[in-house]
Amino acid sequence: xxxxxxxxxxxxxxxxxxxxxxxxxxxxxxxxxxxxxxxxxxxxxxxxxxxxxxxxxxxxxxxxxxxxxxxxxxxxxxxxxxxxxxxxxxxxxxxxxxxxxxxxxxxxx
Amino acid sequence: xxxxxxxxxxxxxxxxxxxxxxxxxxxxxxxxxxxxxxxxxxxxxxxxxxxxxxxxxxxxxxxxxxxxxxxxxxxxxxxxxxxxxxxxxxxxxxxxxxxxxxxxxxxxxxxxxxxxx
Numbered sequence: 001x002x003x004x005x006x007x008x009x010x011x012x013x014x015x016x017x018x019x020x021x022x023x024x025x026x027x028x029x030x031x032x033x034x035x036x037x038x039x040x041x042x043x044x045x046x047x048x049x050x051x052x053x054x055x056x057x058x059x060x061x062x063x064x065x066x067x068x069x070x071x072x073x074x075x076x077x078x079x080x081x082x083x084x085x086x087x088x089x090x091x092x093x094x095x096x097x098x099x100x101x102x103x104x105x106x107x108x109x
Numbered sequence: 110x111x112x113x114x115x116x117x118x119x120x121x122x123x124x125x126x127x128x129x130x131x132x133x134x135x136x137x138x139x140x141x142x143x144x145x146x147x148x149x150x151x152x153x154x155x156x157x158x159x160x161x162x163x164x165x166x167x168x169x170x171x172x173x174x175x176x177x178x179x180x181x182x183x184x185x186x187x188x189x190x191x192x193x194x195x196x197x198x199x200x201x202x203x204x205x206x207x208x209x210x211x212x213x214x215x216x217x218x219x220x221x222x223x224x225x226x
Contacts, residue, residue: 040220042219043217045217088152094206095158
């Protein structure tokens with residue numbers, strides 16, 4: 001079963017706008033990771049946030065984690081057409097990752 | 110660093126035949142490799158975990174006799190889909206975890222699209 005549920009399932013924005021996607025999970029975690037997948041390709045690791053962290057930044061990415069609500073959000077600022085992809089949250093350890101359902105982001109010019 | 114390759118990137122086979130997919134860690138030694146399956150517009154589902162030199166551990170519901178996994182070296186794991194059927198058509202992705210590097214990260218290959226006709 002999926003550990004993470006993401007919303008929205010799909011998101012369409014214009015270039016330059018910010019994109020926010022959310023992930024909710026069910027069990028306690030040590031960390032949560034976000035991945036990007038371009039169409040028909042493998043996954044690219046974006047960022048890892050540990051359970052004792054509330055917010056983390058990496059370039060145009062900002063990830064928040066609220067362990068009391070068992071939720072995380074990924075914000076992409078000043079989006080670009082190249083950000084068009086599916087984004088997945090994942091929980092677990094390097095021994096076993098469980099992925100969320102994913103958000104398909106479309107950034108149009 | 111931490112590059113994982115898969116071969117082939119896509120394959121079409123006839124129903125009843127077997128297909129082998131290779132997963133290689135190019136610049137690191139992978140103690141553990143993972144095989145995932147992804148249907149269109151869906152998430153990745155872990156099929157099995159393989160450790161070098163030992164038998165793979167399959168997730169519940171995955172037929173080990175149908176999806177044969179071999180992890181013969183620290184840089185190569187193979188997934189063989191035996192007696193393939195159209196319902197096996199999917200995107201197969203491998204990932205690897207190395208001896209070194211962040212303990213929580215897996216490095217993913219580009220995937221193999223299998224179409225069974």
